[in-house]
Amino acid sequence: MKVGMKAVAYACLTICFIILACGTVASVKPMGAGNKALVFSVAGPVAPVYDIKMPMPYSVLRYRFGLNDNTDAYIGIHPTLGLFGNIGLDAGVTRHFARSLGWRPGISAGMSLYGFYDFVELGNARLYPELSLILSYDVSERVPVIYFGIENMFQLTKPYVVPVCLVGSEFALGSRVALSVEARWYAPTESGDDRVVDYTIIPFGQGALGFALGFTYSFSRRQQ
């Protein structure tokens, strides 16, 4: 039991790093006006939990809904942070400026606000805005959507901007369910060496590489 809890604790030590991207996956296709979906995602950098090297499981549950044909909004809660007795919420909008057509990628830009509240020690509330830009290729219904982009989270202390570079793919699993898989390079602007956590993959000595997995369930049939 003790060892099990320690494994959980060790795994969760990376929570702060993981929050950089909040375990979310990118939104690359518009929902469509009035459509709704639930998105559950887990993500994090790869780090050793004893002898097993695995992405750290930071989870986010989001409720997405289409404001109009090209704009989605969402609110989310962060269950992993809740296990620590804190509250983590996020809300934001994603604007899909252009759809993928031939060599021209689809363009999506997002704006989010993450809020964290520490119930253990009151007065430690934190707010982090985030801006994202995602380019995507949606060649046909038979080919998964391929996308890449960057998310930038901002704070009032150094480092003021914490970016995450990502490349991913979204697979349709039927008309209502989609699976997203992403590789994420957390904080490539910061040295990844000599951190308290020994991240397993540190590209060019910077940041840490991780992965994200997301499941989207649409309450209406997904747009193609």
Added chain:
Amino acid sequence: MKSPRLFMFFILLLFLNCPRIISLDDFLFDPVAVDEYLRPEDLAEWGTRFIIPDSLIEAVELTSLGNRIYGFFVKGHPDSVVNNGVTILYFEGKDENINRYWVRVEYFWEMGFNVFIFDYQGYGRSEGTPSGDALFSDGHEALMYVKSRTDIDTAKIVFYGFSLGTFVTTYVAAEVAHPAATIIEAAPASATALLRDSGLLNLTGSYVVDADFDNEKRIASIGSPLFMIHSRDDDFVVFDRHAPLIWDKAVQPKEHLWIDDADHDGIQEVLGLAYNNAVIGFIRHFVID
């Protein structure tokens, strides 16, 4: 599910009422239990030189939060009459147990100082489970024990903390009783700083850790001369992310020894006799002279 909004509201309610189920405190501690202390085969791997005569080593048993904790009081090298008047209360780091730090006891003994070293709860033979409160209580009890000895000068007790032990050092110095001097080696600034070290966001340690480990907060209240020792090449408590945070908040009198080319626990090995001289020099200046 008829209404996603109702579902989300339900989840949110659950979430808002969620107590802390897990914390990262366990990560801070890495104890190893033993049945017996100071067995040569256990000490050899840590570079122990076996230079302290058994006659100068006294086993000590204390009680902290209802648990028995164990330690050793070592009388200083008899050739160093002046230094024998000083007693080092040593707060060990997060790993292993007394065996691992016995080589450090040997350094202090060689310098002529008396030393008291003890295992926190859950370490070595000590009962219980390590936690922030447990370590603070253990540190408190250790000080009370040292102060209760009639064969030492209780006005010349010097606290020496290494790594995690520095959190206990500053706690006891600031909130229990001021020592004659305080030495902290490879000190993390706080649990918050450790958290930010693994991530980058400015969340506080209290988000994930219960232990009130905060050298940055307490260092100005230790009420004694401070000597900080830290390697610029520390690969665990990285110098730039920790040492300046403590140093800037510390009040005079304070001195520091920043060195190069030593890892987290390799300062003595790299400095050799210079380490002994630095510690002796500080203590003689602020405690003995």
